[in-house]
Amino acid sequence: MDDEADGNERNDERIKPRTLKGFRDFLPEAMIPRERIMDIARRVFRSYGFSPIDTPALEYLDVLLGKGGAETDKQLYRFQDHGGRDVGMRFDLTVPLARFAAQHIGTLGTPFKRYHIACVWRGENTQRGRYREFMQCDFDTIGAKNVAADAEVVLVVHDLLRAIGFERFTIRVNNRLVLSGLLESIGLQSHATDVLRALDKLAKIGPERVVEEIQQTAGASAKDAACIVEMVQLSGPNDAVLAQLRPLVSGSERGKEGVDRLSELLSAVSTAGVPAERVRLDVSIARGLDYYTGTVLETTLDDLPTIGSVCSGGRYDNLAELYTNQQLPGIGASLGLDRLLAAMEELGMIEKTRTPAQVFIPYFDASRLGDYLHLAAELRSAGLAVEVYPEPTKLGKQLQYADRKGFRVAVIAGEREFAAGECQIKNLTTTESVTVPRDAVLAEVQRVLAK
């Protein structure tokens, strides 16, 4: 009676476990592929000389405010700390990079290449695939104006997607100067943001409605709006699009520069070895953000175009102008980790595994704990990931556990094997098993794993 009463009381007081709106837990099954992608990203970034940095999750509020405009200000998580300071949580990695660069570029020198893989927070309304805490994988080169840095971004994106396992994808590139040039020649450059915002919706709402929106928000004439939309829809081989673009921007120095830079970029990237079908000049790529000033790029998966861009970025003239007088041009891009994982899931590219280890050692003979741990240590020192079952329970139960967790091979030894100086190596995928002498265990395990 007493027990029951106590139990109920505790039940009532118990806090209901739940995750905050817009925040997520990651189970091993989700986290293993997630970490794999992050590892690949790190490896690719580093292979180009990008260095890791980190910055605090919290910044002084004034550092974060103002850059993104009213909309991002609203999404900002903000509060006062215990010392009464106004602070905010970073909502992207670009603003912290700007602050970081303004503060440290003197000691770092330029050009400075960094990558930054970290969580950011936005208190906006949630939607499928959109959370209030999410991870960004950014890489940027600061202090380099030459098209070489732009080309390198395309190469990194290309290497990254291939390393992750994609073959069919398209990196769409454009240059803001092309559009600015056109807007300049028809006198609409002061409404560039409105026009860009409308163009971003082209795929979504269609050309007619974009023309309407440009007229409404940017005050363009029907003819000019139609001209913009028409230019943006140019398609065909990159060279052909470039050729069509040239006369359209002939009246504007900026426009010409944009076309020249695009031409140089495409040619460099192609010579560097990126297959033509993976890079496309797409004049409709605008990117809504106003801070992009030159090259812009988006990457779509050919087998799942509807999911949108999985990797995008661009060039900006002056990253840190809010924080320093020093002119810091840069270019970079960001991998959309969550979106990419969603795509891989849908394309069946995610291997179902719930363990990061491949080798399983059952704790079979209760008196032999030390021998099992020693065997595991030996295999680990050869670079394998090995788990020893933590309870000396029935062998069948242990193998069932190994099977469910997705181990690939089990190294089984009981009284008989210990007496004979042998081990049984069992391929958990095929159920085949062989018994080998103790000193041949590593080689046999490696042989099975190699299949």
Added chain:
RNA sequence: GUGGCUAUAGCUCAGUUGGUUAGAGCGCCAGAUUGUGGAUCUGGAAGUCAAGGGUUCGAGUCCCUUUAGCCACCCCA
């Protein structure tokens, strides 16, 4: 932030015009003569029907509020 839809076991869902102790499948745990997993069989645990309030003799079922999720808008990653 605005509008709409939804909420029953760990998961996917049943649950008859409001009417006894709320069900199934999968999963989980334990067994089927004690050294070998995925199959089968048997048994078991598990839900104050999202939370709170209201209508009613009676609410999983109707109404309100809150919370969370989904969809659209806005915006963006």
